[in-house]
Amino acid sequence: MFQRLEINRLLPSLALTLCMLTSLNAEQANKTHSPDLPALMQESDKLAQMLDDQTARHRLIAIDYELSEHQNPEISQLREKVLRLLAKSEDEDAIQYIRTVFETDTEHRDEAAYALSEYAIQKPSSLPIWRFLIRSLTVVEGEQAVSVLKALSRYRQRATNSRWIRRVILIGLRLPEADKPAALQLLRHWTGVRVSRFQNNSDAPVSSSDSLKFYQNWFRKKWPDELDPSWPNLPENSRWSYEVLNRKLAPLQFNKENVNRGKLVYSKANCAKCHPKGERGEKFGPDLSDISGLRQRKELLEAILFPNLELNEDYPSITLLTTSGKTYSGLMSAGKQGTVSVVGSEGKAVSIHKNEIESISPSRQSNMPAGALEPLTFQEICDLIAFLEHRANPKRPYHKQGKP
Numbered sequence: 264m265f266q267r268l269e270i271n272r273l274l275p276s277l278a279l280t281l282c283m284l285t286s287l288n289a290e291q292a293n294k295t296h297s298p299d300l301p302a303l304m305q306e307s308d309k310l311a312q313m314l315d316d317q318t319a320r321h322r323l324i325a326i327d328y329e330l331s332e333h334q335n336p337e338i339s340q341l342r343e344k345v346l347r348l349l350a351k352s353e354d355e356d357a358i359q360y361i362r363t364v365f366e367t368d369t370e371h372r373d374e375a376a377y378a379l380s381e382y383a384i385q386k387p388s389s390l391p392i393w394r395f396l397i398r399s400l401t402v403v404e405g406e407q408a409v410s411v412l413k414a415l416s417r418y419r420q421r422a423t424n425s426r427w428i429r430r431v432i433l434i435g436l437r438l439p440e441a442d443k444p445a446a447l448q449l450l451r452h453w454t455g456v457r458v459s460r461f462q463n464n465s466d467a468p469v470s471s472s473d474s475l476k477f478y479q480n481w482f483r484k485k486w487p488d489e490l491d492p493s494w495p496n497l498p499e500n501s502r503w504s505y506e507v508l509n510r511k512l513a514p515l516q517f518n519k520e521n522v523n524r525g526k527l528v529y530s531k532a533n534c535a536k537c538h539p540k541g542e543r544g545e546k547f548g549p550d551l552s553d554i555s556g557l558r559q560r561k562e563l564l565e566a567i568l569f570p571n572l573e574l575n576e577d578y579p580s581i582t583l584l585t586t587s588g589k590t591y592s593g594l595m596s597a598g599k600q601g602t603v604s605v606v607g608s609e610g611k612a613v614s615i616h617k618n619e620i621e622s623i624s625p626s627r628q629s630n631m632p633a634g635a636l637e638p639l640t641f642q643e644i645c646d647l648i649a650f651l652e653h654r655a656n657p658k659r660p661y662h663k664q665g666k667p
């Protein structure tokens with residue numbers, strides 16, 4: 264009896280201590296203890312019936328916020344579901360929350376875009392959301408992509424520049440035949456160009472794949488100097504493919520050891536010869552210090568595997584001809600005392616005096632070397648990605664690029 268009373272008396276302060284402990288250790292605890300997914304799943308199913316209720320919406324936001332500390336495919340799936348429920352509520356605060364996820368939680372941009380697209384299909388009027396959807400074109404895949412394409416088709420607003428039209432073609436190429444019409448509809452809306460239903464005097468209607476080919480060719484004629492609207496092919500005997508690496512990397516959460524080893528891979532794979540990252544690296548290519556504030560993991564992978572997928576206008580490739588008839592191709596930067604430096608794809612810089620320059624012409628070929636991952640093991644690729652994703656100061660907002 265006495266003991267029992269004692270415990271009862273102690274209980275409140277015990278609870279308080281435990282509470283303080285958990286908040287002190289919240290960072291570590293969150294990293295090690297996974298949330299109770301089945302329970303949260305059940306709870307969100309219940310909340311789905313009460314979207315009109317503000318408390319229910321706040322609870323959904325709290326669930327998503329709690330999950331944002333973790334990363335694995337099941338958690339992403341649940342977050343996608345929660346974000347879509349919030350979008351379905353059409354409540355202003357809920358939509359604002361999803362927009363914040365899009366801006367601040369780069370790795371979950373695709374799920375946030377999916378949710379926003381479902382909202383936009385109902386209400387295709389907000390221009391800021393249109394911009395988010397456009398920016399998501401580099402990350403959405405599968406059903407997310409279909410929904411984003413459909414939402415963009417509902418807007419009167421059209422994106423008419425080559426970069427985004429090319430992206431829609433690229434998305435369409437990756438979608439299964441049954442989903443390709445979503446890309447075709449948007450291409451028709453944006454370009455005003457229609458594919459005739461019958462071609463070559465044949466009675467068979469044109470397939471969706473053939474219609475996409477039509478837009479590819481149309482694009483090549485309209486913008487002959489732009490990057491080709493097709494996925495670059497990796498050499499046949501490549502050790503790594505995008506699909507395999509993307510699937511294997513997606514569920515992984517990296518730690519300090521990955522990051523530390525990744526530093527070495529970054530130098531070994533010559534990345535440091537062109538890219539600044541924190542303290543290290545030359546300034547020939549884009550600064551990658553905060554790149555994970557701007558790009559999802561799959562975009563990093565794409566950028567490394569397919570250097571010609573997107574060119575960065577701030578780092579134009581050039582071909583330089585000297586007065587003595589030599590040519591150099593690569594990235595250019597101002598060197599010391601009246602010289603110009605050109606760095607080729609192996610990362611070797613050559614200094615040329617201004618007096619020796621005959622001409623400089625732009626080139627539409629990325630200087631980033633292809634096949635950089637070929638000599639690396641899977642472990643080394645993980646470490647490299649971990650290092651790329653690491654930010655010395657994760658709270659620093661990333662300068663926003665890529666606005667249409």
Ligand code: HEC
Binds near residue numbers: 562574594606607610
């Ligand atoms: C010879 C110079 C060079 C080397 C070596 C190089 N890159 Fe690049 N990289 C570039 C340039 C230039 C760009 C800008 C895009 C373009 O025009 O190709 C770029 C773009 C990128 C991007 C996309 C950045 C963005 O803003 O989205 C990533 C990620 C990247 N590089 C990672 C790497 C990694 C990792 C390595 C090493 C395996 C590497 N690069 C080696 C020159 C280089």
